[in-house]
Amino acid sequence: MKKVSGLQIGHSSIKDKDFKIECDVINDKNVEVPFSHRHYFYAIYWIHEGNGMHIIDFEEYEMRPDRVFFIKPEQVHFMQIEGSLKYSALQFTEDFMIPINSKVEKEIPVYIDIDKNEKSRIEILFNQIQKESVSRLPNSTVIIRSEINTLLLDLERMAMPISNFSILPDLLCKYREMIDKNFIKERQVQFYATQLGVCPNYMNVLTRKFLGKSALELINERTVLEIKRMLLRSDFTISEIAYRLGFNELSYFSRFFRLKTGMTPQKFRDSMNKMYQ
Template sequence: MGQEQSRRIHTFETTIPKHDGLGFEIDKIHGNYKYDEIASQLTPHTHDFYFILFVKEGSGFHFVDCEKHKASGYSVFFITPGQCHAYDPRLMSGYAISFKSDFYRLNKAIEKIYDFPFFHTTLSSPALQISSDNLRIPSLLENMHQEFGKEEFGRQSLLRSSLEILLVELSRLYGVEEIKKETIAQTDTKRIRKLECLIDTNFVENRQVGFYADKLNLTSRHLNSIVKKGTGKSISDMINARVLAEAKRMLLNSDDTVAEISWKLNFSDKAYFHRLFKSRTNYTPEGFRDKFLKVH
């Protein structure tokens, strides 16, 4: 096994239990669970599928990549494969959707999933609060749940189409919130989103600003100016944020030593990784692991 192949990021893969080979599942959350039924969801975990949680009624919190978000009525959460999260289904009712990228994409390019602003991002929030007057989203979810329980002709196609509609509808609602923050042209917003996607797929092997500027056919200076104006961050900040997000996930979801995590993240110097982590989080990697796992 070559060095490049063995340096893959480790992700805990979990199956979608009821998908019948579809790569898709929608469950109703009813709050009435025994502990052993939901124990795995109470502690930080990752999986290899996309996950959407719609809380129709409830309280409590949803921890996503170590950030605490209130899980109240009509809140929606978006989890990208590999993201670390934990929540208590006993404190809420609503719907949970799990789907594999292959189910959504079918014949679409892999980049299609990146069109949605709430997946594969370190800049935007994984949470969305929608109005309780919005009847369309819960109605769409209920229709999807009913269809999922059927064994009829066209079930897969209907569910895939419904998922597309849901993602577009939620993107529009998400965009209404994000547009309030916009201070730059739409073209530059798209460039920043494209940069995020490039970083998400290349951050382990490529951390040079010039690599990403070349991919976007811009000079490093021009791209940095766009990013700074639109986000208040530098490109290096974005790269480091993605690296640290992965480091946190690995610290909480593997038994790898700090040295092993440092190596898998392509740091030639463990001490530098240690300094970077502490400067950005105020914790050593070991201290972060101990503190957060004790919380859960």
């Protein structure tokens, strides 16, 4: 199976742009490559016609009309298309959005099913972004950034009734953000609690109340996810992956992964390669 550690805008191995939009494409390999891969950018996929499964970070989600998927950088994903799939795709980097000081990581879930009214709003935004992308008019890039930000805010608002992310305390959101940035070097709740000015017990109270998990489980889950990503989409050996993720002993690395997943790293790699080849 083809191994790709990460792809840039347009699914190229070389970064040559920070933004791209394609509307109403059908099974276009220049928009979505036919194998599992990791992005270095954000992507919004709006399904119009067709079916299949969208595998995102090893979880399967049904693809169906008027379902909108939100993919973040570093996530591994793959579209298993059944026959023909018609969709629109918007891709952009975090750097592209920096000039408007917009936080891309809004509380948007993996997917949202949109109704008739929501579809009309998204359709307008996609069309405006697409027209600006080819207009070559003054300030078109500034307008595109603004419209993407409006789309993200709209998706966040659409998700609020069905998602509990919008009610998470700020402290818990910061905890998850810190884990994402530091989990390779820091895997103790004490470190994060100290940085946030609270005690580990209070952090546990928050995570159990709002997420149903211990504070340590969140760290371990992020670690396991990164191990899975590297096992699937890199040519590193098991030992190299363990070293890169801060494990000093290969035996401990293997025990940790087996305890969390029920299989050895090599067995997981073999099964995923067979599934996604």
